[in-house]
Amino acid sequence: MRISLSVNNRSVESTVEPRTLLVDLIRDDLKLTGTKVGCDTGQCGTCTVLLDGRAVKSCSMLAVQAEGTRVTTIEGANAETGLTDLQEALWAEHGVQCGYCTPGMVLALQDLLATNKAPTEQEIRCGLAGNLCRCTGYQSVVRATLALTGQNGGRNDV
Ligand code: FES
Ligand code: FES
CATH class of the missing domain: 1.10.150.120 ([2Fe-2S]-binding domain)
Structure with missing residues (x-):
């Protein structure tokens, strides 16, 4: 499936399997490995990203569910001058x-x-x-x- 979304203020288009998890799109396809995987079952929160400004566990969402949204990973959470x-x-x-x-x-x-x-x-x-x-x-x-x-x-x- 073809999906379009914004990741760290950059437009992204990607082709994913319907079963692809958002965290796998972020880490494997987009190489944004600041997002970590701990439990892979929605419990530990290491995979947390912002989806339209709200924290979500990206191991518990399908990539296709992020269609049209604005995703922020830790790489996009820095201040222009460095650390926030x-x-x-x-x-x-x-x-x-x-x-x-x-x-x-x-x-x-x-x-x-x-x-x-x-x-x-x-x-x-x-x-x-x-x-x-x-x-x-x-x-x-x-x-x-x-x-x-x-x-x-x-x-x-x-
Ligand atoms: S990897 Fe643990 S909640 Fe997502
Ligand atoms: S798990 Fe090591 S700093 Fe939180």
């Missing part, structure tokens, strides 16, 4: 360790922050409920998000 403020905050607060979950975390947080400029700790944890991390224990990710939004100076125990 969110990425800088994660870096500063040690919210990144092995980094495998980080692309999905960043995009899930971008989705949250797009509609809630000052999420509470609870709201941040809920926003990340679909993203598993085996390294950070989530504390530093939550702290970074609070710091970014000017809450708690990001330094209190959360």
